[in-house]
Amino acid sequence: MKPFSALLSSFRSFSTNPVISNGGKPRTFDRAMNIKWTDQQLQVIEAVKSCQSVFITGSAGTGKTKLIEEIVKVLRKIHGKQGVFVTASTGIAACALSGQTIHSFAGVGLAEADSGTLLTRVLSDKRASKRWMNAKALVIDEISMIDGELFDKLEYVARGVMGSKSDASKAELVWGGIQLVVSGDFFQLPPVAKLNDRKFAFEADCWDHTFQFQAALNSVFRQSDLEYVRILEGIRKGELNAEDEKILEQRVLGNEDELDNTVVRLFPRNVDVDRVNQKRLHELGEEIVVYEAFDTGTEPWKSQLNQGIAPTRLQLCKGARVMLTKNTNVKGKLVNGATGTITGFVNLRKGKVKKICRYDGGMILPLVKFDSGHEAVINASKWEVTEGDEVKAGRLQLPLVLAWATSIHKSQGMTLDKLYTDLSRAFGYGMSYVAFSRVRNLDGLYLSGFKPSSVKAHPKVQAFYKKTFE
Structure with a gap:
């Protein structure tokens, strides 16, 4: 051919x-x-x-x-x-x-x-x-x-x-x-x-x-801060001006310890995310509740579920910072990326069950107080792998992940109220923009190691958009 x-x-x-x-x-x-x-x-x-x-x-x-x-x-x-x-x-x-x-x-x-x-x-x-x-x-x-x-x-x-x-x-x-x-x-x-x-x-x-x-x-719905929308477009295209650089420099923290628990830390590597989340989880000293995902389907379809956002094994406890990974109540602002704190666990049936998998004796679910002020019991959600109109595999798991930290890759599609990222780390093309654009407004952005050189767009991408859309 x-x-x-x-x-x-x-x-x-x-x-x-x-x-x-x-x-x-x-x-x-x-x-x-x-x-x-x-x-x-x-x-x-x-x-x-x-x-x-x-x-x-x-x-x-x-x-x-x-x-x-x-x-x-x-x-x-x-x-x-x-x-x-x-x-x-x-x-x-x-x-x-x-x-x-x-x-x-x-x-x-x-x-x-x-x-x-x-x-x-x-x-x-x-x-x-x-x-x-x-x-x-x-x-x-x-x-x-x-x-x-x-x-x-x-x-x-x-x-x-x-x-x-x-x-x-x-x-x-x-x-x-x-x-x-x-x-x-x-x-x-x-x-x-x-x-x-x-x-x-x-x-x-x-x-x-x-x-x-x-x-x-080009109609932006995530950010309502018009100044930040303008700055983001400059970051996206790698075209920051001196005024915008000064504005971003004002978002640099002198000490990371100044951050409160509501700020999500973004890292380019999963190993850093896991290190921070596990450390903070065990520092709470609370009893850890383990939620094991319930998967259906056959290989190789089931293996694709492990590439998604829902973990095979989720560890939670009272006081843990968590993030929603699915829209569960848009009107109630319970959307993908919403963060909050677990205030306790609710027994849906009699008996103390510490895992959900093939559960039939009862289960407990986390009660989350979200930073928006809403409080909700989080029930399991389903993720599916489909082929045309046929469901090939599915995963039942809580739509939550630990949220002291997350990766830049996993944050795509999320909207965060507050985030912190260290730009002194190895950032490639587009990474700074993905990180910055997760947050709703400039007031929710906290930086470390900011240098204008860390904000860059690939020349080939710049040329393609100029040729095609300008």
Whole structure:
């Protein structure tokens, strides 16, 4: 089969439609759910309804995830549940959307082999080839962490499978005729690769020929502090001015001990997160209650649950600082990233049960006083790995994690009231922006080791956004 580069002449008349606007006045799209969309978001939804492939990007907090959730509903109405596959570059993002990782969907493993070898592997895998054949629409979230070479390999596999198993003419169509909805911000975390070998997804040969519609969302909902929104955009693009540098320098602490318990510490490495959380947990001297996750399904699907935000084993005690990892009551401000303190445990049935797993004799649940003032008993939530319309694996666990510290990677998608991060540590492209953009306003930001040089955006990303959206 021809590589994509050999098909470029077939797509000379193909053009994308990049869109960037001021967002317009919010409009009510779904009165039943009381969801308000901007005119710009509605343009994206209409493009999806017309079966166009779209790329959705934008600053942190512009509602990309909510829009993707709505788009999945739209796609399922068009193609049926069995024809829509929801994926993401990471397990955390995939679990948040009740989907699967793109590697798992595609059946390409680590995708280190060349395109031809990967196609042969997928064609010999009945389950993987069936997924591709059933796919009418493919959603890929957190695209910034997908390498450009992988993006081209996936496109090649899509054409190869669709052309050999479905309709030979589809081998000449980009992505074999599958409708793509891709979301993410390239100014955030980049692909995991050696610096010199890094190739962004937008550098893939097939990128410009994949999308008929590209939109950069710019109405920020997470932050209401307009000055901070402006500063964040400068951090995102690596374009801090002297005035903004002075403002950020005022957020530098003289001593980390000045922080109170309500401030979440962000680290680039999980080992630092675990060290801080375990140390603070045991310093409380309270009896520790252990919650073991209850998993269903079979391998390799169950293993994907371990890549998500819900832990296999969760240790809690009275006085522990915790963070919600799911929206449980949006009106009550109990949302992903909300922090609070465990004030006690509630017995739902008689008997003292210290674990939830295959429990049938009773259980106890934590009572959390959130920093917003709300108090709630936190019950178990479910995370699922789906393939089309079929649930392949599920995990029942409390939607909580210890919150004295968390990692920058795990904080993606969260909204925090207060955070502290040490910028003297090794920060790569996009890490500072991801960290800064988790917090609602400037007053909730606490820094250590701040240097303007730690705020940087990749030149290739800057050039791509300027070319596509400016």
